[in-house]
Amino acid sequence: MERPNKLSGLTIKHKTGCGVIYVTVNGLNNKPYEIFIKGNFHCGAMLESLSKSLSLIMREGSDIQEIITQFKGIRCFNNEDRTQSNCIFCITSTIQEYIKENFK
Ligand SMILES: [Zn+2]
Numbered sequence: 001m002e003r004p005n006k007l008s009g010l011t012i013k014h015k016t017g018c019g020v021i022y023v024t025v026n027g028l029n030n031k032p033y034e035i036f037i038k039g040n041f042h043c044g045a046m047l048e049s050l051s052k053s054l055s056l057i058m059r060e061g062s063d064i065q066e067i068i069t070q071f072k073g074i075r076c077f078n079n080e081d082r083t084q085s086n087c088i089f090c091i092t093s094t095i096q097e098y099i100k101e102n103f104k
Helices: 045-058 064-071 087-102
Strands: 006-015 022-027 031-039
Touching: 006 087, 022 087, 031 045, 031 087, 045 064, 045 087, 064 087
Parallel strands: none
Antiparallel strands: 006 022, 022 031
16 A cells, blocks of 8 residues: 555654763554654664564554563663653654543
């Protein structure tokens, strides 16, 4: 299926231990359809690759909750915090926030 020209979603700015990160989740039919992760730290190619991989998973209708579960133990190299300041937590929490706001 071709990507629709117009999608709406949610963007959250997170202040992480690594720096500021912007995570955008766009949806289709109230389900996460694609994700964009922008930050001027970490490797830009890694963030883009992660965004594209997660978007593919979302589009195929795979269980995104299972991915979120798999990501739970992952922490950034420069902070031990599992919550707020952890980039991976910020990415998964944005996906969950989108689901919470759009699940009807
Ligand atoms: Zn990080």
